[in-house]
Amino acid sequence: MSRAPVDVIVVTIIQPELRAAVAALGLREADREADGAGTIYYRGAVRSAQSGRELQVAVTCVGSAGNPHAAAAARDAIAWGRPRAVLLAGIAAGMRGKVRLGDVVLAERVVSYEPAALVAASAGSRVEARPESEELPHAMNQYVVDYHPDSERLSRLLGRIDGSLPQPPTGAGSELAPTIEIQRGTIASGEKLLRDQAGMQALRELHGKIIAVDMESAGFVAACRRDPILWLIIRGISDFGDAHKDDRLHGIAASRAAAVLADFLAFGLDLAPRPPTRQRRQISPRYPDDRTRVLGEQLQDALDRREALAEVGARTAEVDQEIVQIKRQLxxxxxxxxxxxxxxxxxxxxxxxxxxxxxxxxxxxxxxxxxxxxxxxxxxxxxxxxxxxxxxxxxxxxxxxxxxxxxxxxxxxxxxxxxxxxxxxxxxxxxxxxxxxxxxxxxxxxxxxxxxxxxxxxxxxxxxxxxxx
Missing domain, CATH: 3.30.200.20 (Phosphorylase Kinase; domain 1)
Incomplete structure (x- = not known):
């Protein structure tokens, strides 16, 4: 049975992020379904004030930290739902002095800071940094620039998530932002779990606008770039990447990120309706002989099969070669x-x-x-x-x-x-x-x-x- 595509897929990494996103978007347990590999998705609709229509949305959870896991999950999600935009929502570590706990970051750029080369040197060898950088797609950047968050709307969304405004754990003190503050900046992404503030600050030498660090954004962006597809990363700051990390802040940071996610889908993202699906051609070409007619019908069948494979993100190399061979015979x-x-x-x-x-x-x-x-x-x-x-x-x-x-x-x-x-x-x-x-x-x-x-x-x-x- 053919599944209707969704407009937006939201990818989360851990359970608190998933629960917060599902609640903020008003999804229900009855909206839950699984794909052939067992990956669970929550589906629903969000009314867009920008386009005046409902956006079909799905939320999923990777369940494992790390860029490879995020890349694989994003590719699976894109093949499953055929969305026009994919968002990564959850928590991240922030740069002390640049953000506060509970702030929400909308990524303008993602820097993959760990790519490097081991090169020969006079004293043996040295590590040469070769970071990779990816900018936010132009259209999504325009949506972010034009997005005007409202504190009252965000407070209501926070209330929807757990019934009350989250309170900071004892000891968070003045480092926790009292209300949701949204910042735009650069996110650094790698495979290292950073628990060293000096190491965090060293990343600023790669890109001066880095204000948050995570372990999934680079892989997520690499997956989206293959199509290409619009993407956005929304991160709530849960710690400063040091030994004083307090896991009780996960829920607060995830809830604030989810509130911004829901608000952005409703008041920021402006996706036009999908163009109509290409219909099988209505014109009957005139074939000079039976051999040409048979080849023409085989070509049309191959084209239809390639389109069906492409719609679900499957490989089309074999049918592409078949099309080339039929065209050559024609x-x-x-x-x-x-x-x-x-x-x-x-x-x-x-x-x-x-x-x-x-x-x-x-x-x-x-x-x-x-x-x-x-x-x-x-x-x-x-x-x-x-x-x-x-x-x-x-x-x-x-x-x-x-x-x-x-x-x-x-x-x-x-x-x-x-x-x-x-x-x-x-x-x-x-x-x-x-x-x-x-x-x-x-x-x-x-x-x-x-x-x-x-x-x-x-x-x-x-x-x-x-x-x-």
């Missing part, structure tokens, strides 16, 4: 046929509408946009001639700079697919010049200047024709 002898596709399956060839010394023009359809276009395809026997091929593509590039009623607009210049070189133009209805002259549709005073006066515009009724002028 194009034996260098001939394109109605029903073939170009441009990584974007353009479906419908019928030839013109032919010249250099190229043929096909009427085609953009399969996603369902719009008619014209494809000008270089003759296969000329594709191996570098000079002619470059002249063909250079002409397309020049046409992109022209704007005139008598010149067809080039929509996509200089493409290649399976050895066929082509470019995409707008399709204008009309006909060819020869037929227009023979049928007497052009007055003599307009016909004569066409071959004799360079630069003379075509008649207005033939403007932007793909085969005239």
């Amino acid at each position: 194009r034996e002898g260098g001939q394109l046929r109605a029903g073939d596709t170009l441009g990584d399956e974007r353009y479906l060839l419908l019928e030839p509408v013109g032919r010249g010394g250099f190229a043929s023009v096909w009427k085609a359809q953009h399969r996603a946009q369902r719009e008619a276009v014209a494809l000008k395809v270089l003759h296969p026997d000329l594709a191996g001639d570098v000079v002619r091929r470059e002249r063909f593509l250079r002409g397309a590039r020049v046409m992109t700079q022209l704007d005139h009623p008598a010149v067809a607009r080039v929509l996509e210049p200089g493409a290649e697919d399976g050895g066929f070189y082509y470019f995409v133009m707008e399709l204008a209805q009309g006909g060819d010049l020869r037929r227009a002259v023979l049928e007497g549709r052009l007055p003599k005073d307009q016909v004569l200047p066409l071959p004799t006066a360079p630069g003379t515009a075509c008649p207005p009724w033939s403007a932007r024709s793909t085969t005239w002028c």
Whole structure:
């Protein structure tokens, strides 16, 4: 049974983070379900004040600390829910003097501080730091910049989590922020559990804006980058990475992070509705023979299977190779046929509408946009001639700079697919010049200047024709 995709998946690491996120989002035990591997997800909806619609949300818990665990869990979650955004929410250690206990950090950047190389030196060898850095995706950064938290809303969300505002453990004193304060900054992520304040401060040499440290953000971001997909990390500060860590602050920090999470989903994130799923093509191409028809049907079946695999995040390498082989068989002898596709399956060839010394023009359809276009395809026997091929593509590039009623607009210049070189133009209805002259549709005073006066515009009724002028 096909599962509807979710808009947002929230990844947590430990149980207090999971419980806080589920409560803040108003999810219930009845919303709980598991995937084929046994991973548990809580599903529900959050009303977005930005878009005016409900965002479908799911929350899961990794259960183990560390970047490898976070990366694997994030990849599984993306394959399971096919979301457009993934958020990591929970607790982290903070830089003393930069944040207070209970503050919430929205990551602008994640620095993976542990990558290094062991290089030869005069006295043996030395460790050379090679940190990696990843910035917040532009669209998500815009949502964060435009997000305006409200203290009263956040207080109500905290009350939803455990029925009362969390109180600090004895001894936290003035280091605990009395209310939720949100800061934007850089998070450092590695495999070391830091319990040394000097070690924490040393990380500031890698990036001056580091204000929090954790063990999951780098792996989480690496998983999101594969798609790519929008991501955000929300961390409540539970300690300062020293020997004075108090685990009783886990609940407070997790609750505050969860409150910000719920508030951001409702008042910060603005995801537009998903585009409609591509439907199986409605056009029946004209095949010249039974062999071509069978290959065409096999190609469509392979394309559908690749789409189904991609929707669940599965590997498509085998079916990709199958598609290449079928297309190669369809194009034996260098001939394109109605029903073939170009441009990584974007353009479906419908019928030839013109032919010249250099190229043929096909009427085609953009399969996603369902719009008619014209494809000008270089003759296969000329594709191996570098000079002619470059002249063909250079002409397309020049046409992109022209704007005139008598010149067809080039929509996509200089493409290649399976050895066929082509470019995409707008399709204008009309006909060819020869037929227009023979049928007497052009007055003599307009016909004569066409071959004799360079630069003379075509008649207005033939403007932007793909085969005239």
